Amino acid sequence: MTAQQSDPATLGWMVGAPPPADKIIRFSDGDYFAFPKLRWTVCHFRQLMPTIGVGRGLGRLRFFERKIDDSIEGLSFMPLGGAKPMTFGEAFDVNYTDGLVILHKGVLVYERYAGCLDETGQHAAMSVTKSLTGLLGEILVAEGTIDDKSKVATLVPELAGSAFGDATVRQVLDMTTGLHYSEDYSDPNADVWIYSAAGSPLPKPADYKGPRSYFDYLKTVRKEGEHGAAFGYKTINSDALGWIIARVTGKSVATLLSERIWSRMGAELDAYYTVDSIGTPFAGGGFNAGLRDLARIGQLMLGGGMLNGERLIPEAAIAHIRAGGDPAKFAKADYPLLKGWSYTGMWWITNNPNGAFMARGVHGQAIYVDPAAQMVIARFASNPVTSNAANDPTSLPAYAAVADYLKDK
8 A cells, every 4th residue: 555545544543432343443452553544653752651741841842944845855865776867756655654844954854754643643663663762872871871781680789690791881882782572574583572462551361471571571682693793683782771771860761851851952853762561661662753743863973062152062972973973883783775874872774975874764754864964864664674774775865965955954
């Protein structure tokens, strides 16, 4: 089904009081996040499962100046491996985009919504969540609250017997830990599904013997290979970091994000995290927010942590992220479409001439920051294919085309 055919409004999901039986989506149903239902679900997690809020506080809203540039829609680019050009507007639908905004020099120059999302709604950020967790970690490292050379077990003794125990905080932040863990969503026996079952807030079957929370699962992870040898993208690193942050600060990632950033950056909407059965925020993928607020995170990164003359994020934290990780370690993960990239602080670094870097989430979520173009792109999407390899060919060159256009303005 195309983006238009699978639009939740077109299909009528969850409309009515009650909705017709064949239009109901329940978290307890195994297909609640299967396409095309996922195109409704990504905007409605708080209706389906327990969540914890990330408050915007009582501070004043900071609205973006708007100078919409209609010509962006018609910008042309060549998709990676493609045979014919595509316009930016065409890519919006091809990628099943639910919302996309572009900031240039802090001014909003493009804004478009579709699917389940509008400017008042919240959308799942998926693994963009990891970059927020990583940012909190880098803040604490920059401030000296956490020594990134410390072994994880010294901060969270409960992880001493797990693969994380003898890893350093930096290895967790950069996902260079050696873990026996498969995140292949196409494999029904992959570890990620055991992890998902542990983190599910739903009641467990009577005969269930496995871990019952994110923290419980992390204690079971076994080592594979050597820490520090290679990059390996594994969500459980982010939740291990979330545990470290909670233990060191006495605050969950939801509370700390609200206090340090969300309540200070002029956010328009509260945000929230999904949680497990004991209320632990899903630090690896449970964040939900408004689109323009996601762009505000990108603008903070672009501005070196400053907002209207006030420092919200230590300059050293963002400088470390922008400097990137080790491309040789990243190359071992073999991402054919991301040649020359690196990873650090749970952010993806392009190492392109513009110094662009990203937060990335499955099904097409993104924050793309291009310092040379002074540009931020924030996107929510509900691509039917989980992996970003499905939309990178029609996303990454589209972002570069807009950057090339804006660099001259």
